Amino acid sequence: MIKQILILSLAAFCLNTAAEINYQVIPMPQQIDINKDGKYMVLSKGMTVGYPSGNLQMKRNAEFAAEYLGLNVIEEGKKKADVNLMTGLKSSNPDAYVITIGQKGIMIQGASESGVFYGIQTLRKSIMNETGEIRLPYAVVSGEPRFTYRGTELDCARHFFPVSFIKKFIDILALHGINRFHWHLTDDQGWRFEVKALPELAEKASVRPCTIIGKNVGLSNPDNAIYDDTPETGYYTQEEMRDIVAYAAERYITIIPEIDLPGHMIAALSVYPELGCTGGPYKVWGVWGVADDVLCAGNPKTLEFLKTVYGELCDVFPSKLIHIGGDESPRVRWKSCPKCQAKMKELNLSNEAQLQTYINKEMEAFLATKGRQIIGWDETLEGGLSENAAVMSWRGYDGGKAAAKLHHQVVMTPTNNCYFDYYQLKNRDAQPLGIGGYLPLSKVYSMEPVPSDLTKEEAKYIMGAQCNLWTEYMLSPDHVEYMLLPRLAAMSEVQWLKPEEKNYEQFLERLATFKQSYQRLGYKFCTSHE
Numbered sequence: 001m002i003k004q005i006l007i008l009s010l011a012a013f014c015l016n017t018a019a020e021i022n023y024q025v026i027p028m029p030q031q032i033d034i035n036k037d038g039k040y041m042v043l044s045k046g047m048t049v050g051y052p053s054g055n056l057q058m059k060r061n062a063e064f065a066a067e068y069l070g071l072n073v074i075e076e077g078k079k080k081a082d083v084n085l086m087t088g089l090k091s092s093n094p095d096a097y098v099i100t101i102g103q104k105g106i107m108i109q110g111a112s113e114s115g116v117f118y119g120i121q122t123l124r125k126s127i128m129n130e131t132g133e134i135r136l137p138y139a140v141v142s143g144e145p146r147f148t149y150r151g152t153e154l155d156c157a158r159h160f161f162p163v164s165f166i167k168k169f170i171d172i173l174a175l176h177g178i179n180r181f182h183w184h185l186t187d188d189q190g191w192r193f194e195v196k197a198l199p200e201l202a203e204k205a206s207v208r209p210c211t212i213i214g215k216n217v218g219l220s221n222p223d224n225a226i227y228d229d230t231p232e233t234g235y236y237t238q239e240e241m242r243d244i245v246a247y248a249a250e251r252y253i254t255i256i257p258e259i260d261l262p263g264h265m266i267a268a269l270s271v272y273p274e275l276g277c278t279g280g281p282y283k284v285w286g287v288w289g290v291a292d293d294v295l296c297a298g299n300p301k302t303l304e305f306l307k308t309v310y311g312e313l314c315d316v317f318p319s320k321l322i323h324i325g326g327d328e329s330p331r332v333r334w335k336s337c338p339k340c341q342a343k344m345k346e347l348n349l350s351n352e353a354q355l356q357t358y359i360n361k362e363m364e365a366f367l368a369t370k371g372r373q374i375i376g377w378d379e380t381l382e383g384g385l386s387e388n389a390a391v392m393s394w395r396g397y398d399g400g401k402a403a404a405k406l407h408h409q410v411v412m413t414p415t416n417n418c419y420f421d422y423y424q425l426k427n428r429d430a431q432p433l434g435i436g437g438y439l440p441l442s443k444v445y446s447m448e449p450v451p452s453d454l455t456k457e458e459a460k461y462i463m464g465a466q467c468n469l470w471t472e473y474m475l476s477p478d479h480v481e482y483m484l485l486p487r488l489a490a491m492s493e494v495q496w497l498k499p500e501e502k503n504y505e506q507f508l509e510r511l512a513t514f515k516q517s518y519q520r521l522g523y524k525f526c527t528s529h530e
Ligand SMILES: [Zn+2]
Pocket: 276, 277, 295, 296, 297, 298, 299, 333, 334, 337, 338, 339, 340
């Protein structure tokens, strides 16, 4: 009897420790062919990772692989490695990868260095929750993303988050195969980007003396609002941002910085009131919403100011795309401002929307001299797009559709599928504060970034999709993580998989395992989903 129990528990122990790895992770690889002969390789400490000598990116990839899989790094040529990393995979998609596990060990091959990185991530996720002996069945596993632009936005203006968290955030993006971090650095409620030529922006415009208490999405009467008088402060030095850019680049993530113009500029106006149509005074806003006060389009100093700011922005961020905002900029001040009206007359413009286009064109020309391209929110369509502008479609899909028809590049980020400041469960009391709305996991997963009525040619202009974290009501890193996860997992499959490759039921099964990984990595997340 005792003997039987012993045998049974030993069997159970063996089952527990020798887990079947099935390579089904998020985002799901397009192809998983597991050998039927039952052969496997045991991954053990002391095994080595090799990479092509002289390739620094591959060296970094090898270090990641060693860290994730618990192995040692060696250079190629010195000794045959157990895990071999290489480029040269024939594919038109630079992010494509193939993992081969067999008698000769593991080979992770990418169409480029980024593809190798994604292969490493897939292998990492396949084994992350294993505690005993790791047996990797002989297999060929391959994957490639559907879209070239796979973005996530974080607003660090409404609330400031420290460098340590920004790096953790980038790690989370890397785990999900995201390759663009759209960094919202300035707004009415705080300026977070150090401009060396204009030190008052970092020193003063980064300080919000007070924040409205409770819910506020408009500003019926800001003067009578009740405020929390704890100041919200903080900005990123250029040195810190350069460090973050490098940290992201190692993980194949490009940071697209945003300085929102001509609206969402009250923090800047608080130190340079002469750049506003009325001349102020202004103070860094303690309420949330859309302000009537914006940059004066008729004051030549405005463009001077913007060129100084964006000049330094380009020094720090190597990204080709530079985000100029352009959203929620009321034209009411421009209508009654003599300078703005004189500018319109001089340029022979028939409405104020065209005045915004004039600024965009000036910025486009300026940024083009630095080899950059502008991207703006879909309001930038209203006065006519400047020549090479890309469009970020947030008010639904129509703006993006219109831009694609005009052959402008588009990133789809409609509120209904992509605004992660919305609640993820119906029961609001069970969750931390959100801005409103309802965006459950299933609705994120159901997103189709390419509108069906675009022609094949027009559809090519949809670069990809992006989810956004506006942080009016997210005061802490924990809260940001909670809003992001697990919805980012759903977004990841929107960005990586074609519609026919998606399967929500199967995704949920994989998500159950992925959530254990979140736990293991110390990430906060919403444990239930709808
Ligand atoms: Zn003006």
